[in-house]
Amino acid sequence: MKKNKISFIVGAASLTSKSVVLSKHIQKILQDRGYEVEFFNQATEPLPLLTDEIYKNPVPQITDFIETIDDSSGIIIATPVYHNSFTGLVKNAIDYLNKQNYKPVGILSTDSGNKSMQAADQLLPVVRSLHMTPIPTRVCAVKNDFDDSLQIVNPKLKERISLFCDELTWYMDKLYEDKQ
Ligand SMILES: Cc1cc2nc3c(=O)[nH]c(=O)nc-3n(C[C@H](O)[C@H](O)[C@H](O)COP(=O)(O)O)c2cc1C
Numbered sequence: 001m002k003k004n005k006i007s008f009i010v011g012a013a014s015l016t017s018k019s020v021v022l023s024k025h026i027q028k029i030l031q032d033r034g035y036e037v038e039f040f041n042q043a044t045e046p047l048p049l050l051t052d053e054i055y056k057n058p059v060p061q062i063t064d065f066i067e068t069i070d071d072s073s074g075i076i077i078a079t080p081v082y083h084n085s086f087t088g089l090v091k092n093a094i095d096y097l098n099k100q101n102y103k104p105v106g107i108l109s110t111d112s113g114n115k116s117m118q119a120a121d122q123l124l125p126v127v128r129s130l131h132m133t134p135i136p137t138r139v140c141a142v143k144n145d146f147d148d149s150l151q152i153v154n155p156k157l158k159e160r161i162s163l164f165c166d167e168l169t170w171y172m173d174k175l176y177e178d179k180q
Contacts, residue, residue, distance in 0.1 A: 001070070001071055001072070001073050001101070001103070001176075001179075002036065002071055002072065002073060003073055003172075003176050004034060004035045004036055004073065004172075005035070005036045005037075005038070005071060005072045005073055005074070006030055006035050006036070006037050006038070006072055006073070006074040006075070006076060006168070006172075007037070007038040007039075007040065007068055007069050007072040007074075007075055007076070008023050008026075008027065008037065008038070008039045008040060008041075008075075008076045008077075008078060009040050009042075009069075009075065009076070009077045009078070009090065009093050009094065010023050010039070010040065010041045010042060010043070010078045010079075010090075011042050011077070011078065011079040011080075011086065011087045011088075011089040011090025011091070011092075011093060012041075012042065012043050012078070012079070012080050012087065012089070012110075013042070013043055013080075013087065013089060014043060014080075015043055015044070016150065017043055017080070017110075018080075018110040018141060018143070018145075018146055018150065019078045019079060019080050019108065019109070019110045020041060020043065020078075021146065021150045021152070022078065022108055022110060022139065022141050022152070022161075023039070023076065023078045023108060024039075025152055025161065026076065026108070026139075026161055026164070026165060027039060029161070029162070029165050030165060030169070033165070033169065035074075035169070038068050038072065040065060040068075040093065042087075042089040042090065042092075042093060043089075045061070046089060046092075047061065047062060047065060047092060047093050047096065048061075048062070049092060050092055050095050050096060055096075058096075062096055065093070065096060066096055066097060066098065069097055069100070070098060070100075072103070073103055073172050073175075073176050074103060074104050074105070074106070074168055074169070074171070074172040075100070075103060075104070075105040075106070075132060076105070076106045076107075076108060076168070077090060077094070077105060077106075077107050077108070077123060077127070078090075078107075078108035078109070078110075079107075079108070079109050079110075079119050079123070080109065080110050080111065080119070081109055081110070081111035081112075081114075081116050081118055081119045082119075084116070084118045084119075085118060085119055085122050086109070086119040086122055086123055086126075087119075090123075091126070094126060094127075094130070097130055098130075099130055099131040100130050100131050100132045101131060101179070102131055102132070102133050102175060103132060103133065103172070103175060104132070104133045104134075104135050104168055104171035104172055104175060105127050105132040105133065105134050105135070106134075106135050106137075106138070106139075106164055106167070106168040107120045107123050107124075107127075107134060107138045107139075108120075108138070108139045108140075108141070108164075109138070109139075109140045109141070110140070110141045110142065111140070111142055112142065112143055113142045113143055113144065114142070115140050115141075115142050116140065117138070117140055120138040120140060133171065133175065135164075135167045135168055135171050136167065137160065137163050137164045137167050138164075139157070139160050139161055139164050141154075141157055145157045
């Protein structure tokens with residue numbers, strides 16, 4: 001596992017996804033702070049649907065995904081809210097993973113306007129079953145946090161993103177040190 005490596009698992013379906021925009025915004029902040037970032041975007045490169053057959057005979061795209069996540073010291077999962085929950089795309093990706101040795105995970109979600117915590121909350125038991133440590137601050141964004149060219153325009157959201165990045169990297173440092 002690498003000390004300063006963070007992987008995004010983005011489970012959006014749309015090619016103009018606000019979850020992707022939010023994730024890319026956070027990716028830039030983390031890279032500017034010196035972190036190595038990997039990005040798995042299910043809208044553009046979806047992992048195959050998990051079946052017994054593919055699980056037993058994984059293609060390189062899957063082994064690369066699993067190995068990259070195992071090698072990361074922090075994970076970010078981003079999902080739109082679909083029918084009061086996270087997306088099937090994000091669950092399909094997560095279902096390939098091994099237990100993660102208590103590494104921290106940050107959760108991002110976007111929805112149409114309710115600032116709903118549903119997807120983020122419902123991911124908690126899922127990530128716990130994979131022995132990930134969810135950080136307290138989640139970022140839940142809505143349509144109006146973005147302008148027409150998909151720039152983040154809500155200053156409060158930017159503040160929360162900053163706190164999210166501080167928290168995730170603090171947990172990464174502490175948990176990594178404890179494991180050495
Ligand atoms: C199948 C589907 C179900 C959705 N269900 C909800 C919902 O339950 N609550 C909500 O606030 N928005 C819902 N939305 C709207 C999306 O959460 C919203 O458009 C979000 O920004 C999409 O994320 P994206 O831009 O990353 O694709 C739904 C959208 C789709 C396509």
